[in-house]
Amino acid sequence: MEKIKTNYSRRSFLKSSMLSGGGLMISFSWLSAFKLADSTNELNLPEAWNELTGYIKITPDNIIKILNPNPEFGQNVMTSLPMIVAEELDVDWQKVVVEMGPHDNVKLGPQFTGGSNSVRMYWKPLREAGAAARQMLMEAAAQTWSVPMEEITTKAGMLYHEKSGKSGTYGDFASKASGIPIPKEVKLKEVKDFKVVRHSQKNVEGLNIVTGKPIFGLDYTHEGMLIAMIQHPPAFGMKLKSFDAAQTLKMPGIKDVFSLKLYEDGFEQAGFDTRTFNDLLIVVGNTTWEVMNARKKLIVQWEPVAIPKILWEAGVEKER
Secondary structure (H helix, E strand, C coil): CEEEECCCCHHHHHHHEEEECCEEEEECCCCCCCCCCCCCCCCCCHHHHHHCCCEEEECCCCCEEEEECCCCCCCCHHHHHHHHHHHHHCCCHHHEEEEECCCCHHHHCCCCCCCCCHHHHHHHHHHHHHHHHHHHHHHHHHHHHCCCHHHEEEECCEEEECCCCEEEEHHHHHHHHCCCCCCCEEEECCHHHCCCCCCCCCCCCHHHHHCCCCCCHHHCCCCCCCEEEEECCCCCCEEEEEEECHHHHHCCCEEEEEEEECCCCCCCCCCCCCCCCCEEEEEEECCHHHHHHHHCCCEEEEEECCCCCEEEECCEEEEC
16 A cells, blocks of 8 residues: 555644534645635634635444535546545445535635546545545544554455454444544555446436526526626627627617627637637626527628638647
8 A cells, every 4th residue: 555644733623523413524634735724713612614625524323424625517527536535434336425515716726627537636635535545433432442553454445453353334433533633644545445436437417407406507596696698799700890789779678788809909819719700799688588688689790710820839729
């Protein structure tokens, strides 16, 4: 096994773990850039968990819950990222409960879709989180049974001491483990010993997605929120020449109509910048139906864009 230093102090542990309903809730600052707040009010307050970057929760009846930090957009991170934690925690993947973390870049790190970075970015910190929690549970069992921790083994959310024949679930030792400091170094599994990662697993969100249970962007509502829709050119290579929104603005529920350029002239695109149409018309109103109908009343003239000259400099495509 590979030994990994975690560099967690007793104070850091107390700030990032607490006893909740007799169970164990452990949080880890997975990315060094996202520190926990230094507040004396964090202990014994359930709402303090909203300030943490991620957690593993184990209840007395051995329900194991893993928070997924990155947003699920169909790339299956709701499954893959918790799998990494479950692997090192050594639990039965079929019995793990996965929850989506809140949208909060400060608490959970860079939550975005693009670049295929989720697994690469979280691979090491999530493994460390699972391995540290497992080691703490092993130490709790060793203390309870008065045996060396080196003699404790785990399998699928269970702890064993073969010499004495004793065994127990993670939930049995969750309360005791919550008082043990996070280890300063942990042993990670050898790849050959993986039981969860590198094995086909059923998508935990698949059924929910196809039955429409998750909340999508179109489902989001907020008091005072308006609906906006775009009118883009009818074909590639065209840009906005002029528009008349007089009739559109007379339609019920319509608040505004305005033009927008995605990128101003001279803007140099970066890796994640995309531009199918640069000139857009925006219609804003109270409801989706009202905006859809009002958009049909727009009178718009489009014209061809100048064909840019493409220059290749040091392997980078640029427009001039």
